[in-house]
Amino acid sequence: MKILIAECRQEVSSFNPVNTGLEDFIIGREADFLASHRGRKTEVGGALEVFDAAGVDTVGTYSAQLITSGGILAGDAWTEMVTELLDLVRANIDGVDGIYVALHGAMATTSELDPEGYILQEIRKIAGPDMPIVGSLDLHGILTNRMLENANAFAVFHTYPHEDFDSTGRRAANLLLKIIQDDVKPVTAVVRIPALVRGDELITASGKIVKTVGRCVQLESSGEALAAAMMWSNPFTDVPELCSLALVTTDGDADFATHEARTLAGTFWDDREAMQAELVSIDEALDMATDVPGTTVLIDAADATSSGASGDSNAILRRVIERDFPGRGLFPIVDASAVQKALEAGIGATIHVTLGGTLDPVRFPPLQVEGRVKSLSDGKIRYESHGFGPADAGLTAVLQIGRQTAVVTSRQVSHFDRALFLDNGLNPKDFDLVVQKSPHCPSYCFRDWAAQLIGVDAPGSTSANLPSLGHTICRRPMYPLELDTQFEPGVEIFTR
Numbered sequence: 001m002k003i004l005i006a007e008c009r010q011e012v013s014s015f016n017p018v019n020t021g022l023e024d025f026i027i028g029r030e031a032d033f034l035a036s037h038r039g040r041k042t043e044v045g046g047a048l049e050v051f052d053a054a055g056v057d058t059v060g061t062y063s064a065q066l067i068t069s070g071g072i073l074a075g076d077a078w079t080e081m082v083t084e085l086l087d088l089v090r091a092n093i094d095g096v097d098g099i100y101v102a103l104h105g106a107m108a109t110t111s112e113l114d115p116e117g118y119i120l121q122e123i124r125k126i127a128g129p130d131m132p133i134v135g136s137l138d139l140h141g142i143l144t145n146r147m148l149e150n151a152n153a154f155a156v157f158h159t160y161p162h163e164d165f166d167s168t169g170r171r172a173a174n175l176l177l178k179i180i181q182d183d184v185k186p187v188t189a190v191v192r193i194p195a196l197v198r199g200d201e202l203i204t205a206s207g208k209i210v211k212t213v214g215r216c217v218q219l220e221s222s223g224e225a226l227a228a229a230m231m232w233s234n235p236f237t238d239v240p241e242l243c244s245l246a247l248v249t250t251d252g253d254a255d256f257a258t259h260e261a262r263t264l265a266g267t268f269w270d271d272r273e274a275m276q277a278e279l280v281s282i283d284e285a286l287d288m289a290t291d292v293p294g295t296t297v298l299i300d301a302a303d304a305t306s307s308g309a310s311g312d313s314n315a316i317l318r319r320v321i322e323r324d325f326p327g328r329g330l331f332p333i334v335d336a337s338a339v340q341k342a343l344e345a346g347i348g349a350t351i352h353v354t355l356g357g358t359l360d361p362v363r364f365p366p367l368q369v370e371g372r373v374k375s376l377s378d379g380k381i382r383y384e385s386h387g388f389g390p391a392d393a394g395l396t397a398v399l400q401i402g403r404q405t406a407v408v409t410s411r412q413v414s415h416f417d418r419a420l421f422l423d424n425g426l427n428p429k430d431f432d433l434v435v436q437k438s439p440h441c442p443s444y445c446f447r448d449w450a451a452q453l454i455g456v457d458a459p460g461s462t463s464a465n466l467p468s469l470g471h472t473i474c475r476r477p478m479y480p481l482e483l484d485t486q487f488e489p490g491v492e493i494f495t496r
């Protein structure tokens with residue numbers, strides 16, 4: 001048996017004004033692509049474990065994996081990427097028994113608002129109507145009808161923060177083998193929910209979302225469903241089919257799939273209000289930080305690079321300086337030109353620079369500061385929490401601005417944990433105030449020891465204050481963009 005594998009994973013924020021390009025991806029081809037995943041805790045790594053154990057031949061085609069999320073992908077980069085992907089699928093299609101495609105689902109390009117749907121549609125054209133095709137998806141993906149029409153089934157993450165990359169790959173691989181060997185006939189029921197959600201209740205280990213995600217896990221592990229998922233999408237990817245949805249795939253039992261998908265969707269809808277982020281204004285958060293001894297962590301998810309934001313927000317730092325906040329604060333910020341000036345001046349020098357707003361100047365007017373160059377580094381960091389390997393923030397300068405410390409990077413890195421701080425010699429425990437540009441981190445990073453964590457309503461292209469973003473493309477009405485949105489569950493059935 002021979003399985004062909006392709007990968008295209010990116011998550012974008014449509015509200016980030018800077019387009020991404022090919023340089024924002026790790027590109028892999030053929031055998032090198034598979035070798036780079038073997039033994040790793042990625043979707044393709046997990047799938048290879050299953051295929052290798054089953055003695056199946058695997059053929060790598062093309063892989064584009066995001067380095068860090070960002071803005072919409074530029075159309076020319078997309079064309080180059082998808083052309084090469086499809087060329088390599090076409091070149092390797094002879095004798096193939098099934099295809100596994102590892103996707104994220106929250107891509108958008110300037111020329112194509114449903115890139116994953118296009119990829120599956122074109123692979124289907126190459127492979128023919130009878131070829132089993134299974135995809136894997138992030139639960140933040142947007143699952144379009146075109147994707148559903150062209151694949152046989154999907155395996156979707158069940159954890160947030162995500163911990164099940166490899167097991168999702170294993171589930172996708174097992175599903176594909178079942179379709180090929182056991183002749184199962186996947187039928188998928190989908191119920192689309194006109195709601196966008198965000199916040200702590202979506203943490204699958206503790207939040208209300210466990211009611212639905214837990215049921216999905218149960219449906220899969222009991223064998224009642226071939227696949228089941230709650231997908232709440234990336235609310236920052238403003239595309240026509242953006243919404244939350246429930247998906248249940250069974251072996252030919254459309255009635256059971258329909259019943260379960262409807263129940264999941266109803267439960268999710270009932271919790272929509274609880275599943276919004278609780279945010280306080282910057283000033284209110286700084287008041288709270290002043291009043292409470294110990295470290296206050298301000299969660300600035302509005303500038304979360306891992307969700308697609310630009311990372312150059314200076315909004316909280318600006319208020320800290322304007323208010324002459326009495327404590328010591330720690331601020332990550334992307335500003336390549338400020339780093340360059342720090343490098344030219346050298347360690348110990350005092351420089352006058354603008355900080356932030358180099359990428360998204362409308363949201364973040366550049367902030368004039370005087371800072372001492374405390375240290376410089378190559379910006380290579382290693383995440384504490386993920387097996388993703390090293391990340392590269394580019395040349396990085398630590399600037400001392402009065403009592404405040406800014407870690408200024410040349411490029412975006414994801415703030416899954418404290419790696420950027422620790423690898424630049426800064427321990428968040430030594431500060432009164434820490435800005436963390438990520439919606440969630442493992443609890444040992446902050447929650448286990450910090451005095452308080454506060455979600456801040458700062459401006460940004462990935463703000464959890466969803467009505468502040470200005471969606472123009474997704475279907476309306478959409479909760480909470482319209483608070484009086486009504487939900488009449490309609491079921492769509494997909495068979496192949």
Ligand SMILES: [Zn+2]
Pocket residue numbers: 138139140162
């Ligand atoms: Zn995700």
